[in-house]
Amino acid sequence: MQIARDILLHSYRSMRTIREFEERLHTEFATGEIPGFVHLYCGEEASAVGVCAHLGESDTIASTHRGHGHCIAKGVDVEGMMAEIYGRSTGVCRGKGGSMHIADLARGMLGANGIVGGGPPLICGAALSHKLLKTDGVAVAFYGDGASNEGTTLESLNLASVWKLPAVFVCEDNGYGEATGASYACAGTQKDRAAGFGMPYFECDGSDFFAVYETAGEAIAHARSGKGPVMLHVHLARWYGHFEGDAMSYRASDEVAQARKDHDCLSAFRTRTTGAGLLEGASLDDIDSAVRTRIEAAVQAAKAAPLPEQEDLMRDVYVSY
Amino acid sequence: MSKKSFRQAINEALRQEMRRDPRVILMGEDVAGGQGGSSGVTDAWGGVLGVTKGLYTEFGPERVLDTPITEASYIGAAAGAAATGLRPVAELMFVDFVGCCLDQIMNQAAKFRYMFGGKARTPLVIRAMYGAGFNAAAQHSQALYPIFTHIPGLKVVVPSSPYEAKGLLIEAIRDDDPVIFLENKVMYDDEEEVPDEAYTIPFGEANLTREGNDVTLVAFGRMVGFANEAADRLAKDGISCTVIDPRTTSPLDSATILDCVADTGRLVIVDESSPRCNMATDVAALVAEEAFDALKAPIRRVTPPHTPVPFATVLEKLYLPDVGRIEAAVRSVMGYKARQEA
Ligand SMILES: Cc1ncc(C[n+]2csc(CCOP(=O)(O)OP(=O)(O)O)c2C)c(N)n1
Numbered sequence: 221m222q223i224a225r226d227i228l229l230h231s232y233r234s235m236r237t238i239r240e241f242e243e244r245l246h247t248e249f250a251t252g253e254i255p256g257f258v259h260l261y262c263g264e265e266a267s268a269v270g271v272c273a274h275l276g277e278s279d280t281i282a283s284t285h286r287g288h289g290h291c292i293a294k295g296v297d298v299e300g301m302m303a304e305i306y307g308r309s310t311g312v313c314r315g316k317g318g319s320m321h322i323a324d325l326a327r328g329m330l331g332a333n334g335i336v337g338g339g340p341p342l343i344c345g346a347a348l349s350h351k352l353l354k355t356d357g358v359a360v361a362f363y364g365d366g367a368s369n370e371g372t373t374l375e376s377l378n379l380a381s382v383w384k385l386p387a388v389f390v391c392e393d394n395g396y397g398e399a400t401g402a403s404y405a406c407a408g409t410q411k412d413r414a415a416g417f418g419m420p421y422f423e424c425d426g427s428d429f430f431a432v433y434e435t436a437g438e439a440i441a442h443a444r445s446g447k448g449p450v451m452l453h454v455h456l457a458r459w460y461g462h463f464e465g466d467a468m469s470y471r472a473s474d475e476v477a478q479a480r481k482d483h484d485c486l487s488a489f490r491t492r493t494t495g496a497g498l499l500e501g502a503s504l505d506d507i508d509s510a511v512r513t514r515i516e517a518a519v520q521a522a523k524a525a526p527l528p529e530q531e532d533l534m535r536d537v538y539v540s541y
Numbered sequence: 542m543s544k545k546s547f548r549q550a551i552n553e554a555l556r557q558e559m560r561r562d563p564r565v566i567l568m569g570e571d572v573a574g575g576q577g578g579s580s581g582v583t584d585a586w587g588g589v590l591g592v593t594k595g596l597y598t599e600f601g602p603e604r605v606l607d608t609p610i611t612e613a614s615y616i617g618a619a620a621g622a623a624a625t626g627l628r629p630v631a632e633l634m635f636v637d638f639v640g641c642c643l644d645q646i647m648n649q650a651a652k653f654r655y656m657f658g659g660k661a662r663t664p665l666v667i668r669a670m671y672g673a674g675f676n677a678a679a680q681h682s683q684a685l686y687p688i689f690t691h692i693p694g695l696k697v698v699v700p701s702s703p704y705e706a707k708g709l710l711i712e713a714i715r716d717d718d719p720v721i722f723l724e725n726k727v728m729y730d731d732e733e734e735v736p737d738e739a740y741t742i743p744f745g746e747a748n749l750t751r752e753g754n755d756v757t758l759v760a761f762g763r764m765v766g767f768a769n770e771a772a773d774r775l776a777k778d779g780i781s782c783t784v785i786d787p788r789t790t791s792p793l794d795s796a797t798i799l800d801c802v803a804d805t806g807r808l809v810i811v812d813e814s815s816p817r818c819n820m821a822t823d824v825a826a827l828v829a830e831e832a833f834d835a836l837k838a839p840i841r842r843v844t845p846p847h848t849p850v851p852f853a854t855v856l857e858k859l860y861l862p863d864v865g866r867i868e869a870a871v872r873s874v875m876g877y878k879a880r881q882e883a
């Protein structure tokens with residue numbers, strides 16, 4: 221498959237931005253300056269980016285508690301995200317949501333989610349909007365292996381099939397839900413679950429951008445063409461704890477190191493694109509340094525940004541009341 | 542007797558009851574942790590905040606069951622198991638997740654006994670953490686005890702200290718009705734003297750943490766500590782308060798509340814839950830109806846505003862009742878002057 225140069229560069233930039241954003245949060249969290257729960261998406265970047273590469277602004281996604289990557293891949297403002305995580309009034313949610321609730325409906329981002337399994341039903345609704353309003357859009361639910369067991373997820377697979385919705389169910393399988401392995405928690409297979417609900421099943425290695433890009437392209441095209449929902453099962457590894465502060469005693473000591481070594485979507489991307497002469501190392505280096513500068517600036521801006529004000533407490537409970 | 546944290550007190554209550562009665566089992570997400578993990582370490586978490594740590598190691602996988610992330614099915618399973626011979630303690634982690642399984646609690650467990658003409662017993666305990674103050678934002682910070690209190694058939698416990706938590710949890714496990722046991726997540730490291738042996742604290746019997754003549758403060762859960770602090774400050778100015786910790790919102794010890802209001806003639810209620818149809822409105826209605834003649838001033842309620850819980854620290858501080866607001870409410874009822882008859 222031939223992927224246009226601008227798509228490649230854009231995708232690399234998105235993946236690098238996510239990586240840099242998350243690695244930086246990891247360091248900043250340790251200083252105690254970041255409030256609340258933070259779940260990092262490091263190691264999983266190619267999944268969000270490879271899927272969202274096929275989406276336009278009018279397509280919809282719903283994310284999870286581990287949502288920063290999906291937000292960035294869907295084009296949510298990075299500076300606004302950082303400010304949100306710091307609880308500042310300049311945040312995309314004005315400091316009222318935090319890491320777990322970053323959302324930007326104008327960009328088709330229906331929200332990260334504090335409730336596991338919260339997204340798939342919403343995506344059925346978003347897909348219904350696309351269908352009835354004839355937007356030609358699709359709606360994509362990202363959800364984890366853990367979330368794949370929630371009743372809401374399984375009911376949504378059924379509903380989407382029954383209503384023949386333009387919905388894509390992206391199961392991001394990083395092998396763990398908190399401290400519990402998917403091998404313990406998930407009965408049967410995702411593939412059989414898709415079959416059980418009568419929808420096509422696709423799977424790919426989530427550390428390989430090209431694999432995700434191609435597979436997601438096919439899956440999303442199917443949903444967009446009006447043939448009904450699909451499931452895309454992406455195999456991943458998470459590089460940090462469930463949330464910041466998790467000592468991960470449930471994982472073998474070399475598991476993360478191994479994943480970083482053998483399943484790094486960014487280095488794999490670089491090797492492949494430069495090796496095949498698709499991109500030059502220097503262009504990627506430029507992106508790396510530009511991203512580093514951007515994230516540094518985002519952190520400084522967030523720290524310097526004003527806090528929410530007293531009136532914000534009562535604002536926006538309702539549209540009108 | 543030794544100093545124990547709120548977390549340790551709960552752990553000890555569970556451990557002692559599990560030793561006493563083999564029908565007591567635990568279930569929940571990562572109540573042990575590590576199942577299916579690559580290190581082979583079991584009991585890796587002992588609950589997200591470590592409250593059930595060590596119980597898997599002592600009681601094994603048959604009695605400490607890690608569940609998939611499927612609240613509707615495991616909370617329902619706990620209800621079904623309770624109705625058929627086991628005594629499950631199911632952990633819902635954050636009480637906010639009740640959104641995923643309310644049917645099994647509200648329409649199933651709570652109603653078995655009544656619907657079945659008195660034939661069922663459902664000795665189920667559902668533990669969950671509640672409360673703001675952790676920057677955990679709108680979906681992980683709610684104080685939902687009024688929702689459960691509203692449902693006939695459920696008993697609802699809101700412990701205010703480590704000592705209270707241990708005795709009330711043991712009582713909950715031995716009780717034959719479904720009990721919702723709510724732990725304020727900000728309190729897990731609070732410490733006090735807690736007896737080493739098992740003991741129970743009966744439901745529906747309020748605890749007077751201090752007695753005074755001027756104002757009755759009724760407070761729930763974490764707010765009891767705040768109310769006592771406010772009372773300490775007020776005492777310096779010669780204002781003496783009674784502080785009532787009802788311990789359980791259902792059953793509610795109305796008699797103690799009414800007695801105290803009869804003595805002081807003034808009532809301030811401190812409730813961390815959203816202000817509409819919460820415990821403050823419930824207690825206010827009780828007193829307005831039953832003790833109207835005793836009142837020397839309007840009842841005051843100290844609660845958060847009618848908003849979701851905000852994320853940013855500055856907003857969350859404004860959201861939560863605090864000692865200063867309680868103190869101000871007490872001063873305002875003390876300063877109240879009845880309008881003269883025209
Ligand atoms: C309804 C609900 N149950 C439990 C939780 C607590 N929780 C947060 S994330 C998580 C694990 C989710 O695992 P998975 O879906 O695999 O996503 P991952 O964290 O691996 O990205 C759990 C149990 C929650 N937030 N919501």
Ligand SMILES: [Mg+2]
Pocket residue numbers: 364365366392393394395396397398
């Ligand atoms: Mg997972």
